[in-house]
Amino acid sequence: MTPLRFLRQPFFWVIVAMTAVFIAWPLATGDVRLRESLVLAAVYIILASNLNLMLGYAGYVNFGSIVFFGLGGYVGVYLISEQHWHPVAAALAAGISVSALALLFGLGILRLRGFYFALSTIGVNEGVRAFVSNFAPWGGASGLYISLDSYQSLGGPRQALWTIYILLVGVMALSLLLSFGIKRSKFGLGLRAIGQNEDAAGVLGVPTPLYKALAYSISAFLPAVAGSFYFFKSAFIQPVDAFDLGFSVEVIVTVMLGGTGTVAGPAIGAFLYEELRGWLLTSPAFSNFQLVIAGALLLAIVIFAPGGVMGWIFRHIPKMRRILE
Amino acid sequence: MFEIIASIIDGILVGSVYGMAAMGLTLIWGVMNVINLTHGALIVAGMFAVFLLVQAFGVSAYVVAPATLAIGFFAGVAIYWIAVQRMIGRPPLMSLLSTFSVNMILIGLGTSLWGTVLFNVEVSLPGLTLGNYTFPGTHLMAAALTLLIAVLLYFFLQFTRQGKAIRAVSGNREAAELVGIPTRRVLAMAFGLGAALACGAGALIATMFPFTVLAGGAYQLKSFVVTVLGGLGNPAGALLGGVALGLVEGLTTPFIPVSWTSVIEFVIFIFVLIAYPRGLFNFTFRRS
Numbered sequence: 032m033t034p035l036r037f038l039r040q041p042f043f044w045v046i047v048a049m050t051a052v053f054i055a056w057p058l059a060t061g062d063v064r065l066r067e068s069l070v071l072a073a074v075y076i077i078l079a080s081n082l083n084l085m086l087g088y089a090g091y092v093n094f095g096s097i098v099f100f101g102l103g104g105y106v107g108v109y110l111i112s113e114q115h116w117h118p119v120a121a122a123l124a125a126g127i128s129v130s131a132l133a134l135l136f137g138l139g140i141l142r143l144r145g146f147y148f149a150l151s152t153i154g155v156n157e158g159v160r161a162f163v164s165n166f167a168p169w170g171g172a173s174g175l176y177i178s179l180d181s182y183q184s185l186g187g188p189r190q191a192l193w194t195i196y197i198l199l200v201g202v203m204a205l206s207l208l209l210s211f212g213i214k215r216s217k218f219g220l221g222l223r224a225i226g227q228n229e230d231a232a233g234v235l236g237v238p239t240p241l242y243k244a245l246a247y248s249i250s251a252f253l254p255a256v257a258g259s260f261y262f263f264k265s266a267f268i269q270p271v272d273a274f275d276l277g278f279s280v281e282v283i284v285t286v287m288l289g290g291t292g293t294v295a296g297p298a299i300g301a302f303l304y305e306e307l308r309g310w311l312l313t314s315p316a317f318s319n320f321q322l323v324i325a326g327a328l329l330l331a332i333v334i335f336a337p338g339g340v341m342g343w344i345f346r347h348i349p350k351m352r353r354i355l356e
Numbered sequence: 357m358f359e360i361i362a363s364i365i366d367g368i369l370v371g372s373v374y375g376m377a378a379m380g381l382t383l384i385w386g387v388m389n390v391i392n393l394t395h396g397a398l399i400v401a402g403m404f405a406v407f408l409l410v411q412a413f414g415v416s417a418y419v420v421a422p423a424t425l426a427i428g429f430f431a432g433v434a435i436y437w438i439a440v441q442r443m444i445g446r447p448p449l450m451s452l453l454s455t456f457s458v459n460m461i462l463i464g465l466g467t468s469l470w471g472t473v474l475f476n477v478e479v480s481l482p483g484l485t486l487g488n489y490t491f492p493g494t495h496l497m498a499a500a501l502t503l504l505i506a507v508l509l510y511f512f513l514q515f516t517r518q519g520k521a522i523r524a525v526s527g528n529r530e531a532a533e534l535v536g537i538p539t540r541r542v543l544a545m546a547f548g549l550g551a552a553l554a555c556g557a558g559a560l561i562a563t564m565f566p567f568t569v570l571a572g573g574a575y576q577l578k579s580f581v582v583t584v585l586g587g588l589g590n591p592a593g594a595l596l597g598g599v600a601l602g603l604v605e606g607l608t609t610p611f612i613p614v615s616w617t618s619v620i621e622f623v624i625f626i627f628v629l630i631a632y633p634r635g636l637f638n639f640t641f642r643r644s
Contacts, residue, residue, distance in 0.1 A: 035412050064615070092452060094452075139626070139630055141632065143629060143633065145448045146448050146452075146588075147384075147633055149391070150391065150580055150584065150629065153580065154580070154581075154622050154625045154629065155626065157618070157622055158618075158622030158626065161379075161616075161618040161619040162619050164615060165615050172615075220545060225466050249385045280460075283453065284453075322467070323464035324464075325464075326457040326458065326460030326464060327457070329454075329456070329457035330439060330457035330458065334454065335441075337450065
């Protein structure tokens, strides 16, 4: 799709408007709590949107997608704190290296299908977690810390938090554009053919091994960049937080909630889920029951509404098909 | 040298219990092609069942162990009716997510009831001392009980009417239905049986090691490794896989820090999954 045709798509402007709201709303009010809530929402949207490339388009269940986020965080924090790189350069390096590693992993484990692939992604995440917990240059189980000096390159800690926020929102916008662009491309058509019936897709000339490995690798890039920014912002990183399988599954919940295989669905699901989670955490009656409610919600979606929010919208308001993707 | 052999034997004793948990996982997979992600929560349920029963009645853990099997069976049947029945035959994602959501609910309830502090079940059982190495009595007892349950399971599946029905449904569900086997009830029973094995294994693990509500995740991952070693859907292979995993753990602990063991386990896991997706010990039956 040429750039000019891109501008004529209504959904392109939906993404632009959403990004503008994300940037303008906290900047105009200067509200730090709002910004922190939106940072989490942006991270969920980035992870959900990229997971959707594998889960929604190609139909491969990646249980360990968080491994990209965590590894990106580790590469970024290591380059910033130990090698004194600029945060943006470190984030790009994290994205490229994790993406390359994912291509390598992908060529191996993407020979598996269905349940076998799902199990192997759990194995990859847990294996990497176990390895990093023992890897001395990355601080082992106690992790890595960032000193205050590292924030000087972005104009001091206070200014740096705002800059990172805007960078993360930028990554979020890129994730949505990437998802949109892939869906409209020949590559995306091939991926969705794989999702429908891999053998038939192969017979019709879709280079399935290449497409799957590329999708796996591409879905690693932006989460790794986001991980690098996110853990730079938190100022420390530990294996327990970086490779949290529970977080990984929460991202699957958000994709399911919004609707798999759509561009807007993961973003809607991620935003709704993050708001719900924030409300459950602060409400005293439910703070202990957060997992129970998230679990019950997931069960209800899987049993009663496997199409998610987007499935419901498309069924009841067919006109939305022309605006949302 | 003797130390190493003793460590390997102890590893095998513990590994056989992992094998028992994995038998539950692999039985469910073999019968209905569902990976039960509530497995870890069921292991923890077994741990807490034995802990609470011992506390309530003040008897030995081994006296209440059969009760944990029964609890596991009924919990399994309930989980089957709620979350699994509708997912059979649908894409993998559906059953993975529905069982995982039950897992989240159970773990969430557990953490709000008991927090995440360590529990342990007191068992006084004399160990067996050979040279300067003492095999803990609990490890010997757990391995012996695992063997007993494995033998019972074999006889159940091989010679009873219900067991034959399970094997028939596992082989070809439609054909089984045609000859009048009530497949839905058989599937529920198989799921209950798998859950009972997980619960029982949890009870035995609780007699050996301290545990928390969140311990299930680690043992569930061990079960995956064991299941993949033995070949998905093959209970005998799962027991051998458990023994093999125990052997690896016992062999590596004298030489490298314990925390590296899981790195080795996952490398083996991924390697076996890619190179031998049918498992290393899958010589009982081969299907195309």
